[in-house]
Amino acid sequence: MCIAHLRHPTRRGVVRTLVAIPAVALLYVLLLIPLTPGIGDLRRAKIEQPAQIHSADGKLLAEFRPTNREWVHLADISPNVIDALIATEDHRFYTHHGLDWRRTGSAALHTFSGSRQGGSTITQQLARNLYPDEIGRSQTLTRKLKEAITALKIEALYTKSEILETYLNTVPFLYNAYGIEMAARTYFDKSAGHLDLLESATLIGMLKGNSYYNPVINPERAVQRRNTVLAQMVKFGHLSPAAYETLRRRPLRIDFERQVEAPGRAPHFAQQLRRWLIDWADSNDYNIYSDGLVVRTTIDSRLQAMATQAVIWQGNQLQAIANAAWGARSGCNGGNTDVVRAFVRETPQYRAAKDAGQTDADILKHLNADRPFMQALCDNKTRVQAAFLAIDPRNGQVKAWVGSRDFSTDPFDHVQQARRQPGSTFKPFVYGAAFAQGSKPDDTLVDQAVEIPLAGGEIWRPNDETPPSGRPVTLRDGLAYSRNRITAQLVQNVGPYKVARLARAMGVRDSPLDAVPSLALGTSPVTLKEMVASYGTIANGGARIEPMLVTRIENRKGEVLAQFAPNKPEQALSPAADHELLDVMRDVVNRGTGTAIRNRFGIRADVAGKTGTTQDNADGWFILMHPQLVAGAWVGFNDSRVTLRSDYWGQGAHSALPIVGDFFQRSLRNRMIDPRERFVMEPQTGFFESMRDRLHDWYQRVFAPKPEQKAAPVKRNPPRRTAPPVVAKAPASSSAPQPPILQSPHSEPSDIRDEGFAGLVPDLAPTIDPASASAAP
Incomplete structure (x- = not known):
């Protein structure tokens, strides 16, 4: 029956079919209308309100614009641009209502005949440019219908002049130039209002295919397309044939200059903050590019300026040394x-x-x-790289962030993105773990050759620049003078897993740590941000506070949208153990590898810190702690095979320390931090701590290893009163007191130098991963 009806349709059936087809199509269009974008956002594009990023002291740090765009009114755009656009892209623009039915039908016929042709009006192109995600990018009927519906909605609410203005200010032109104004500056070094006929035709010609008709790399194609635009202008009465014959023979003259955004006061900080703010805005239904958000950050613009100056100053000094070492002026x-x-x-x-x-x-x-x-x-x-970070240890607020010497040349952020071996700056975790287990700063280990068996039958032999003396060295001196053999024995007593666990608890939360003995000398790569945050834990009595970047977010009216308080402290190291560690680290700057802080920079405040240098002087580190501010610097090269090729300048005490020293010197001089502030006094020893110390002494007397055993004995010296920070400035030529067994107290050895080094065997040792980290011991 059905087959018969199909073969011999009735008049009623034909009518029903003819009515049903447009009815179904109309229904489909009606169903698509709610799925098209709300064109109220068109005005938002016109009155763009980018998020403003402010420092804690009220200075503008950055603006988050979606692209390199500057909005210009239609009256400020050359009429040549408008004539070229109308003639080439949509010559019936002023007579249609969003859709050019004649052009659409012609394009459809050409497409069906195998010659694909575009039929979109300027309004349709605007809809596609403004709402690519909502309309879609695939060449389907649904996408074309959504585009058409959106175009009709735009035409219903906006004038032709408003549509043209929005189109010309949002269309892309390559090289991070969006809109006709930035395109005019990029390709012809002039404003959009001064574009002549040839320049206008060149830019409008690019709209058919930016890359294909790029006048910078494809000048021949650009000239051909420019002349096509001129011919269209002749066809529709915007240009005389005689003028066309003259103009089409003219050469292409561009004055190209790539447009870049101003880096601002803290460009690397802003770069990291943008990612966080986008997530926050998405979760709270805001747009960082158009809702006029005002973000109050923790950065202090004065400290940021001091940090930037210190990095540039020291970076230039080291660059001269690198150039001489590598023969950089003559191609290495x-x-x-x-x-x-x-x-x-x-x-x-x-x-x-x-x-x-x-x-x-x-x-x-x-x-x-x-x-x-x-x-x-x-x-x-051979370009020297450097990075700097400063944090307030009391609340975790980031006060200064410098990711490289020059953001425009080196946009890569060496504070949070780069992972490098920290060298001896990792040693405080070893000593902190030892103090947490009951060791004391005056306990001793014998300065002797160390051989530590590893999985797979290999032997790790850490070494120092001076040969073993066979004499006892206190843990205090071991850290102050950065002795590798002492630290290696200590990690053997404590256990590398406990060291890694403490480092994770104190702030090394993102980088995986290989729990092998060589971890003690800083062989697992970490970020500068992790290390400075961890030292902030030490300066804060062993309580870790997550670094914070933002204090509040406001709308354009000043109304607070979100308020952010410091994160709750997490006790990573007991106050007693932390005090011992901090006190030992005072000796690093009082008489150890960091004495330049006192002697060269004249800093007399209560500070403590640690230097760090890695194998072959590839990385230089220094981190300094004050009760109100912790600051750290890293110096090196992007490629670790490149070094300063100097045993002197390659050390962290001479490469990274001057950056921190200069910063602290300026900060103290300008009273940004209080020079009279002191770290918290030693906490009172409670009953349990007292019992623990007694048990530790008893255990050492009964079970201490014999001198001939491989692990060196720990010897408890009589307690001594720690000397207060230096208060009188020492002459620049004077040297700090030296213990009898140390011949070069101010010279820090390469922190992972050894004989037969085989400590980095990740597949043979457990790895402390951020996702599986546990609490501190």
């Missing part, structure tokens, strides 16, 4: 030949030549003779 002809060859082999030019069948020797000979190539490669590889 003074550098390590094998390393330089490795750099060349890693370049795209080398790989392309290799793929073309050239031999390694021929490629190296050719590229080494290319002076511009070698100079650019050397400049990139």
